[in-house]
Amino acid sequence: MLGLLVSIDGYPLAYEIFDGKKFEGHTMLPVIEAFKKEFSLQQLVIIADAGLLSNDNIKELQNKGYEYILGARIKNESREIQKQILSLTLHNGESASIQKDDCTKIIVTYSSSRAEG
Numbered sequence: 001m002l003g004l005l006v007s008i009d010g011y012p013l014a015y016e017i018f019d020g021k022k023f024e025g026h027t028m029l030p031v032i033e034a035f036k037k038e039f040s041l042q043q044l045v046i047i048a049d050a051g052l053l054s055n056d057n058i059k060e061l062q063n064k065g066y067e068y069i070l071g072a073r074i075k076n077e078s079r080e081i082q083k084q085i086l087s088l089t090l091h092n093g094e095s096a097s098i099q100k101d102d103c104t105k106i107i108v109t110y111s112s113s114r115a116e117g
Contacts, residue, residue: 003031014038025054032066045069050076062103072106081106 001018014035018027028048036044046061046068061068074085081100088096090110098106 001027003027005031005035025052025057028052028057029060029064043067058104077106 001020001022001024003016003018005013005015007013014031016027016031016034018030028046032044032046035041044066046066047070048057048068049071050073052070058068058070074082077085081098084098085106085108088108088110090096090108092110092112095107095109098108100106
C-alpha cells in the first residue's frame with residue numbers, strides 16, 4: 001500500500017509504504033504527520049477523497065487542529081442531512097452550503113453530467 005501526497009498540480013511530494021493489508025483509511029494521518037515533520041510545516045490544509053473519510057480520521061484531524069476538505073457521499077450522511085441536500089434546487093455548476101454541526105460545513109455542488117451517469 002502506497003500513501004502518496006501530491007501537489008495541487010498532481011506532482012508527488014511525499015510517500016510512505018504500508019503493509020498491503022492495511023486499510024487505506026489508516027494511512028492518511030501517518031503520511032501527513034511525516035510530511036509535516038520532515039518539512040517543518042506549522043499548518044496544512046488536508047484535501048482527501050471519500051476513501052479516506054472515516055469518523056476516526058475526521059476526529060483525529062480535528063483533534064490535531066488540521067483544516068480539511070473531504071469529499072463525501074450523500075448516502076453516508078444522516079437522514080436529516082440527506083433530506084436537506086436532496087431538497088436543494090441546484091442547476092449545473094451551482095453550489096450550496098449546509099451547516100452540519102458546530103465545526104463542519106457541507107458544500108454541495110450539482111453536476112448534470114454526474115446526475116445522468
